[in-house]
Structures are given as structure tokens and as C-alpha cells.
Amino acid sequence: MSDTPVAANAPEITIYSTAICPYCVAAKNFLKSKGQSWTEVRIDLDPAEREKMMARTRRTSVPQIFIGDTHVGGYDDMVALHRAGKLEPLLNGGSA
Known part of the structure; x- marks a missing residue:
């Protein structure tokens, strides 16, 4: 069990x-x-996972981050979402 409470409806991060x-x-x-x-x-x-990632994201670079079914993008994209105040709601099961 984690020390940090995670919302019950928190989406899986990939x-x-x-x-x-x-x-x-x-x-x-x-x-x-x-x-x-x-x-x-x-x-x-x-290699099959690389193909799957490219099909899902239309991108070839890593990381490619998904929160639930939402494609966040790469690291810079995630940090930009955070700075805009939109990452936390997404992590808690809301939308960006």
C-alpha cells in the first residue's frame, strides 16, 4: 500500500x-x-510494442505517456500540462 493516497478513480499511467x-x-x-x-x-x-506505440501516438520518440486513455505526449508535454494546472485533474481521473 502506498503512503500517498491515490484517488479511487485514478487512471492507470503507461x-x-x-x-x-x-x-x-x-x-x-x-x-x-x-x-x-x-x-x-x-x-x-x-519491437511489437514500438509498433503499437507508434500506431497509438503517431510519434517515434520516447517517452510517450498515457494517463488512462489520454495521450499526454512526452516529458516536456507533461511538464507543460503541470504548469498549466491541467495535469493534477487528469491524474485524479478528470480531463485535461
Whole structure:
């Protein structure tokens, strides 16, 4: 059980990443600082997952972050949402 309360309707976070991606590390550290947990999909280990990510996002770069079914984008996109005050409602099950 986590020390940080997570909303009951909090959506699952998915991060598509690779082993050598500094922005992936930054994104995970940022989410950790928010008390969040996530499912990491390593596209460098599974070419089929890379194809799936590209089909879902129309992007080839990592990280690609999903909060529930909402495609947040990469690390910079997530931080921009945070600065605009729209990330926290999304993390709590609302919309951006």
C-alpha cells in the first residue's frame, strides 16, 4: 500500500520508454515526486510494442505517456500540462 493516497478513480499511467532515454528517467522521477505509479513498456526490448506505440501516438520518440486513455505526449508535454494546472485533474481521473 502506498503512503500517498491515490484517488479511487485514478487512471492507470503507461509510459513507453527505452533504457537509454534521459527524458524517460525525468518523466518517471517527476511522476514519482507526485506519488504516482505506472506501467512501463520498454519498446527497445519489444519491437511489437514500438509498433503499437507508434500506431497509438503517431510519434517515434520516447517517452510517450498515457494517463488512462489520454495521450499526454512526452516529458516536456507533461511538464507543460503541470504548469498549466491541467495535469493534477487528469491524474485524479478528470480531463485535461
